[in-house]
Amino acid sequence: MTDATTGTTALAHEVLAAVLQVRAGSLQVVLWERAMEPHAHKWSLPGGSLRADEDVEASIRRQLAEKVDVRKVSHVEQLAVFSAPDRVPGPRVVATAFLCLVPSHLDPELPPDTAWHPLDALPPTAFDHETIAIRAQNRLRSKLSYTNIGFALAPPAFTISELRELYSAALGYRVSATNLQRVLARRGLLVPTGETAKPGRAGGRPAAQFRFADTRMAVTDPFAVLRPPAGDGAIGRTY
Amino acid sequence: MTDATTGTTALAHEVLAAVLQVRAGSLQVVLWERAMEPHAHKWSLPGGSLRADEDVEASIRRQLAEKVDVRKVSHVEQLAVFSAPDRVPGPRVVATAFLCLVPSHLDPELPPDTAWHPLDALPPTAFDHETIAIRAQNRLRSKLSYTNIGFALAPPAFTISELRELYSAALGYRVSATNLQRVLARRGLLVPTGETAKPGRAGGRPAAQFRFADTRMAVTDPFAVLRPPAGDGAIGRTY
DNA sequence: TCAAAAGTGTTCGCCATACACCCATGG
DNA sequence: CCATGGGTGTATGGCGAACACTTTTGA
Numbered sequence: 001m002t003d004a005t006t007g008t009t010a011l012a013h014e015v016l017a018a019v020l021q022v023r024a025g026s027l028q029v030v031l032w033e034r035a036m037e038p039h040a041h042k043w044s045l046p047g048g049s050l051r052a053d054e055d056v057e058a059s060i061r062r063q064l065a066e067k068v069d070v071r072k073v074s075h076v077e078q079l080a081v082f083s084a085p086d087r088v089p090g091p092r093v094v095a096t097a098f099l100c101l102v103p104s105h106l107d108p109e110l111p112p113d114t115a116w117h118p119l120d121a122l123p124p125t126a127f128d129h130e131t132i133a134i135r136a137q138n139r140l141r142s143k144l145s146y147t148n149i150g151f152a153l154a155p156p157a158f159t160i161s162e163l164r165e166l167y168s169a170a171l172g173y174r175v176s177a178t179n180l181q182r183v184l185a186r187r188g189l190l191v192p193t194g195e196t197a198k199p200g201r202a203g204g205r206p207a208a209q210f211r212f213a214d215t216r217m218a219v220t221d222p223f224a225v226l227r228p229p230a231g232d233g234a235i236g237r238t239y
Numbered sequence: 240m241t242d243a244t245t246g247t248t249a250l251a252h253e254v255l256a257a258v259l260q261v262r263a264g265s266l267q268v269v270l271w272e273r274a275m276e277p278h279a280h281k282w283s284l285p286g287g288s289l290r291a292d293e294d295v296e297a298s299i300r301r302q303l304a305e306k307v308d309v310r311k312v313s314h315v316e317q318l319a320v321f322s323a324p325d326r327v328p329g330p331r332v333v334a335t336a337f338l339c340l341v342p343s344h345l346d347p348e349l350p351p352d353t354a355w356h357p358l359d360a361l362p363p364t365a366f367d368h369e370t371i372a373i374r375a376q377n378r379l380r381s382k383l384s385y386t387n388i389g390f391a392l393a394p395p396a397f398t399i400s401e402l403r404e405l406y407s408a409a410l411g412y413r414v415s416a417t418n419l420q421r422v423l424a425r426r427g428l429l430v431p432t433g434e435t436a437k438p439g440r441a442g443g444r445p446a447a448q449f450r451f452a453d454t455r456m457a458v459t460d461p462f463a464v465l466r467p468p469a470g471d472g473a474i475g476r477t478y
Numbered sequence: 479t480c481a482a483a484a485g486t487g488t489t490c491g492c493c494a495t496a497c498a499c500c501c502a503t504g505g
Numbered sequence: 506c507c508a509t510g511g512g513t514g515t516a517t518g519g520c521g522a523a524c525a526c527t528t529t530t531g532a
Contacts, residue, residue, distance in 0.1 A: 010249035010250060010251060011249060011250070011251075011252055011289070011291075012249060012250075013250055013252065013333055050250070050322070050333070052250075052324065052331060053324055054324065055322040055323050055324060056320055056322040056333075078319055078320060080317055081295055081317060081320050081335045083252075083289070083294040083295040083335070084294045085291065085292055085293065085294060092291055094252055094289070094295075094333075096320045096322070159511085160511080160512085161510085161511075176495075176496080177511085177512090178495085178496085178497090178512080178513085179494065179495060179496085181512080181513095182493095182494080182495095182513095183493090183494070186493080186494095198503095199502085199503055199504070199509085199510070199511090200504090200509090200510080201504080201505090202503095202504075202505090202508080202509050202510075203502085203503050203504035203505065203507095203508070203509055203510075204502075204503060204504080204508090204509045204510030204511065205501055205502035205503060205509085205510060205511040205512075206502070206503070206510095206511080207510080207511055207512090208511080208512085398484085399484080399485085400483080400484075415522075415523080416484080416485085417485080417486085417522085417523085417524090418521065418522060418523085420485080421520095421521080421522095422520085422521070425520080425521095437530095438482085438483070438484090438529085438530050438531065439482090439483080439531090440531075440532090441481075441482050441483075441530095441531070441532085443481085443482045443483030443484065443529075443530055443531075444482085444483055444484040444485075444528060444529035444530055445483090445484080445529070445530065446483080446484055446485085447484080447485085
């Protein structure tokens, strides 16, 4: 495996996706059941090997296309590299893992060996894929509080109650609709559509509908303790 | 390069380190000057290829040992994968980049072709190494405000003034000693050593010395908008 | 006694939460 | 007209920033 002229070691590189969506009130991930060894009948993250003409992000989008309609993926972000020498049996494979999100109003068709699984009740998983899936969940949970990443979980228009369900499911605890509304509004993330949703059979006031102002991820809570002074007191080389 | 039995493509994998330290009032990075093509006389991040028996973190620590005394590195953290097909000329090389920090009281010996360079005045750099170095700088700046990562830049004991200099240099703007002291104290990160530093030639009150309570990175500002309710209202499967 | 540097007390404003109360609809 | 769910007003507590003021030293 070693190239004597360069001293480099050739190895395989794969990309893996943790595709997350809120379904039936819980955060779920796409897994496919392995038919063959190694780890037959265990569940794996979708992915595959990196080709010569693509970078890792292009690769994960291509690989996903074989499992779900990639146009339904609303956000893709690099998670980390997993490189333990024995992470898969046989020849060495290094993996770059991604967090991908699908908005809740879509239900992409999946191949027969592939299914959604709640992150808090995963089936037996292959290799280090459970670690990767949990890491993706944690990344999403963190980013929900200081970015606008909620747009990637939500349909184009929604009521605050619906959004509250999504946040609650993704975060794993009840979120107050009142505060969710205020926090997102203050940050300028919510735009009223003018439409209202019809009340359910039990009655109640019709809910106003909103959409997210932006559909690209941005940090919305600079959370910067020790932030620059008001006068933008940037320093040059010395001070 | 393609293995017909698996469909995988073999490629080289390298690890690169952005080793940062506050020196002479500015944040600097270790670079070495390339003697040979490609990119002769341009400056590169230290690193090298991943070996078969090590993961990427073990690899970067081994590679660094050839440039700086690794025992002087106080923090190592994965940054991202850089994988553009043409990021280096010749055979494909995918890189995993790391952020590494050296506390300010140490001055590791460097090989003759290697030197510290301020991040805001980088020399001509090879490949995508400038992007990686700047990404490392941004990661450090973010983490200074919501983690205890300052410990990795600071000597074992320091005065608030000295710590202020470090934070100012790393962040690129003046930081108030008053608020720095209060923020870190409230979070329980600072422990008084009992010692005081002698005033300089201009006189002044002697400064109390402190150390960091922890020397492993931890998130100290949960900054969690939408945090769990006081009663820890975790939800099970449905609600 | 004065200048310089370190450290503290206090005020201010913002933000996230909690909670009470008002609004609009179906039955 | 009442139950139900949606939405708003308001009080509270905490935190970060700013700034004035006190403390302790060298000259």
